[in-house]
Amino acid sequence: MKFVVKTWHYKRFICLLEIIAVLLIGADMKKRYINVGIIGYGTVGKGVVKILEENKKIVIRKIGTPIHVKSICDLVPIDKSELYVKNFHNIIKDPEIDLIVVLVGGYEPARTIIVESLKEGKNVVTANKAVLARYWDQIFTTAQIYQRSIYYEASVGGVIPVVQGLSEGLASEEILEIKGILNGTTNFILSEMTKNKVSYEQALKNAQQAGFAEADPSFDVNGIDTANKLAILASLAWGGWIKVKNISVRGISDLNIEDVLITQDFGYNIKLIGSAQKTRDGVDLSVQPCLVNHENIFVTVENEYNAVMIKGKNSGDVLFYGKGAGQQPAASAVVSDIINLSKFIVTNTAGIIPDVVYDNRKKIKILPTGKSRASYYLRFTILDKPGILSKIFKILGDFKVSIANLVALPDIYNKDYGRVIIITQETYRQNLEKALKYINATKSIVKSVPFSMKIEN
Numbered sequence: 001m002k003f004v005v006k007t008w009h010y011k012r013f014i015c016l017l018e019i020i021a022v023l024l025i026g027a028d029m030k031k032r033y034i035n036v037g038i039i040g041y042g043t044v045g046k047g048v049v050k051i052l053e054e055n056k057k058i059v060i061r062k063i064g065t066p067i068h069v070k071s072i073c074d075l076v077p078i079d080k081s082e083l084y085v086k087n088f089h090n091i092i093k094d095p096e097i098d099l100i101v102v103l104v105g106g107y108e109p110a111r112t113i114i115v116e117s118l119k120e121g122k123n124v125v126t127a128n129k130a131v132l133a134r135y136w137d138q139i140f141t142t143a144q145i146y147q148r149s150i151y152y153e154a155s156v157g158g159v160i161p162v163v164q165g166l167s168e169g170l171a172s173e174e175i176l177e178i179k180g181i182l183n184g185t186t187n188f189i190l191s192e193m194t195k196n197k198v199s200y201e202q203a204l205k206n207a208q209q210a211g212f213a214e215a216d217p218s219f220d221v222n223g224i225d226t227a228n229k230l231a232i233l234a235s236l237a238w239g240g241w242i243k244v245k246n247i248s249v250r251g252i253s254d255l256n257i258e259d260v261l262i263t264q265d266f267g268y269n270i271k272l273i274g275s276a277q278k279t280r281d282g283v284d285l286s287v288q289p290c291l292v293n294h295e296n297i298f299v300t301v302e303n304e305y306n307a308v309m310i311k312g313k314n315s316g317d318v319l320f321y322g323k324g325a326g327q328q329p330a331a332s333a334v335v336s337d338i339i340n341l342s343k344f345i346v347t348n349t350a351g352i353i354p355d356v357v358y359d360n361r362k363k364i365k366i367l368p369t370g371k372s373r374a375s376y377y378l379r380f381t382i383l384d385k386p387g388i389l390s391k392i393f394k395i396l397g398d399f400k401v402s403i404a405n406l407v408a409l410p411d412i413y414n415k416d417y418g419r420v421i422i423i424t425q426e427t428y429r430q431n432l433e434k435a436l437k438y439i440n441a442t443k444s445i446v447k448s449v450p451f452s453m454k455i456e457n
Contacts, residue, residue: 032065032066033065033066033067033068034063034065034066034067034068034098034099034338034342034345034346035068035070035094035097035098035099036052036067036068036069036070036097036098036099036100036101036338037069037070037071037072037073037085037091037092037094037097037099037100037101037122038069038071038072038073038100038101038103039072039073039074039088039091039100039101039102039103039104039113040073040074040101040102040103040104040105041072041073041074041078041103042074042103043327044103044127044154044327044330044331044334045072045074045101045103046327046331047327047328047330047331047332047334048101048103048331048334048335048338049069049072049080050331051328051331051332051335052067052069052335052338055335059339062339062343063339063342063343064346065342065346067338067339067342069083070083070094070096070097071083071084071085071090071091071094071097072084072085073085073086073088073090073091088109088113089116092113092116092117092120092122093120097122098122098342098345099122099123099124099125099338099341099342099345100113100117100122100123100124100125101124101125101126101334102114102117102124102125102126102127102128103126103127103128103334104128105128105130106128106130106131107130107131107134107135110126110128110130110131111131111134111135111138111139114126114135114139114150115138115139115142118139118142118146118148118150119142119146121146121148122148123148123149123150123151123345123350123351124143124148124149124150124151125150125151125152125154125334125337125338125341126150126151126152126154126155127152127155127330127334128152128155129152129155129156129225129228129229129232130224130225130228132152132155132228132232133227133228133229133231133232133243133244134244136231136232136235136241136358137241137358137360140354140356140358141358141360143351143354143355143356144354144358146351147351147352148350148351149341149344149350149351149355150355150356151337151338151340151341151355152232152337153333153334153336153337154330154331154333154334154337155229155232156182156229156232156233156308157180157182157229157306157308157320157322157324158184158306158322158323158324158325158326158329158330158333159322159323159324159329159330159332159333160307160308160320160321160322160323160324160333161320161333161336162233162308162310162320163232163233163236164340165310165318165320166233166236166237166310167236167355167356169318170310170312172314173312173313173314173315174312174313174314175237175238175278175310175311175312175313176277176278176311176312176313177275177276177277177278177309177310177311178230178233178234178237178274178275178277178308178309178310178311179273179274179275179276179277179308179309179456180230180273180274180306180307180308180309180320181271181272181273181274181298181301181305181306181307181308181324182225182226182229182230182274182308182324183220183223183225183226183229183272183306183324183325184212184303184304184305184306184323184324184325184326185207185212185213185214185217185220185221185225185304185325186220186221186223186226186251186252186272187271187272187301187302187303187304187305187306187324188203188206188207188210188212188213188303188304188325189203189204189206189213189221189252190203190252190255190260190270190271190272190289191302191303192206192207193255193257193260193270194260194269194270195302197257197260198257199257200252200253200255200256200257204217204221211326212304212325212326221251221252221253222249222251222253223249223250223251223272223287223288224244224249224251226249226272226274226287227244227247227274227287228244229274230242230247230274230275230276230285230287231243231244231246231247233276233308234276234283234285235358236356237276237310238278238283238364239357239358239359239362240358240359240362240363240364241358241360241364242283242285242364242366246285246366247285247286247287248285248286248287248288248369248372249286249287249288250287250288250289251272251289252270252272252289255270255289256451259377259379259451259453262379262409262421263291263377263453266291266377266405266421266423267293267294268291268292268293268294268377268455269291269292269294269299270289270290270291270292270453271289271290271292271298271299271301271456272287272288272289272290273286273287273288273289273290273292273298273456274286274287275456279367281365281367281371282364282365282366282367282368283364283365283366283367284367284371284372285366285367286369286372286454288453288454289453289454290453290454290455290456291377291453291454291455291456292456296456297309297319298456301321304323304324304325304326305321305322305323305324306321306322306323306324306325307319307320307321308320308321369429369430370428370429370430370433371428371430372428372429373426373427373428373429374426374429374454374455374456374457375404375423375424375425375426375427375454375455375457376423376424376427376432376452376453376454376455377421377422377423377452377453377454377455378420378421378422378423378424378450378451378452379419379420379421379422379450379451379452380392380420380422380439380445380446380450380451381417381418381419381446381447381448382417382418382419382420382445382446382447383416383417383418383444383445383446383447384415384416384417384418388445389408389420391442391445392420392422392439392445395435395438395439395442396422396424396435398435399431399432399434399435399438400427400428400431401424401425401427401431401432401435402424402425402427403422403423403424403425404423404424404425405422405423406420406421406422406423407420407421408420408421409421417447423455432452436450436452
């Protein structure tokens with residue numbers, strides 16, 4: 001009995017010590033505030049600081065701890081001189097900073113800042129989709145090795161919580177397909193052309209005046225921005241690394257207002273669609289202007305708005321919709337990442353479990369571009385004389401491209417030529433490209449290069 005009593009007292013003593021330890025550790029773990037360093041103080045950076053200042057009460061309600069912007073680095077001195085740091089290495093090395101917000105564009109020094117921050121034990125928030133898409137392997141491998149988190153919601157779709165939705169809300173799903181309008185600039189341009197019937201050049205000017213297009217819009221209008229975002233979503237969905245070079249990319253700069261007007265008569269609008277579809281032979285990846293019929297949900301997505309449709313095996317279609325361009329939507333997404341990541345920083349648990357399930361040994365099979373199947377809209381400018389149409393029909397037939405619909409129109413600019421619009425049946429892309437190349441090489445048939453566009457089902 002004496003032995004039992006002693007054992008009982010000993011256990012009580014040990015339990016009491018454990019409770020005291022937990023209380024002491026918990027008090028130490030609960031940080032009084034989160035120190036943030038911002039690198040890149042452009043339009044979005046200023047928006048981030050503004051929202052953090054205006055929403056202090058919301059921040060405390062969400063995480064129980066204030067967020068304090070301690071330092072800001074930019075190429076030139078900023079309006080908040082007391083926070084200005086000239087060299088970003090000083091922010092990375094600052095032991096008091098818990099989280100670094102990377103808002104510089106391009107590949108370098110963005111990659112260096114992110115990787116070095118993770119190695120230095122800092123958690124990271126970024127809106128830079130280009131650096132994530134190109135260095136996905138290095139960035140997330142580094143994050144896993146050093147057990148730190150990197151949040152990047154603002155890199156895809158502006159304010160739309162599609163990254164969180166894909167990684168958390170659809171965590172149990174086998175993802176079958178991702179399709180979306182992922183660039184606010186191009187969607188604004190296409191909306192202008194569709195609604196106001198203006199040329200591409202005029203629509204681009206309107207987008208620049210509205211603040212949705214850069215002075216050099218090539219990154220957006222050539223489809224590269226959309227491809228970066230699609231690569232991020234596809235990599236997240238399938239647990240590997242989808243590279244931008246695996247994506248067939250075509251922009252909107254060669255669009256003609258004539259095609260916008262003609263396709264409307266056929267019951268279609270034109271949208272720049274990023275698409276990743278899982279097939280038996282690999283993932284089919286593309287970014288290209290597509291025709292969407294007037295019953296398609298993407299038709300209702302106008303101006304700077306974005307939309308992403310994700311199809312899961314059990315969930316079916318899930319739609320994410322919201323503003324994809326502009327200072328405040330992007331800044332709002334960055335601040336949301338700061339708040340969500342800070343919830344884990346206050347308890348020293350950020351990065352213990354990887355945020356991105358990524359195995360650099362996993363290889364994702366990519367469907368060759370030519371093996372992609374779809375229906376297409378074709379426009380030919382032909383010589384107005386007998387026998388031309390039959391030649392086009394024969395060449396298309398020889399390459400196994402079947403015709404679903406055809407309309408012949410006069411060329412209002414030259415009476416010697418005519419317009420031929422063809423809607424094809426579903427066909428392999430490689431077959432269509434070979435047929436169009438052959439037709440274009442036969443100068444006695446067409447006046448200019450045949451124009452083609454995918455029809456989105």
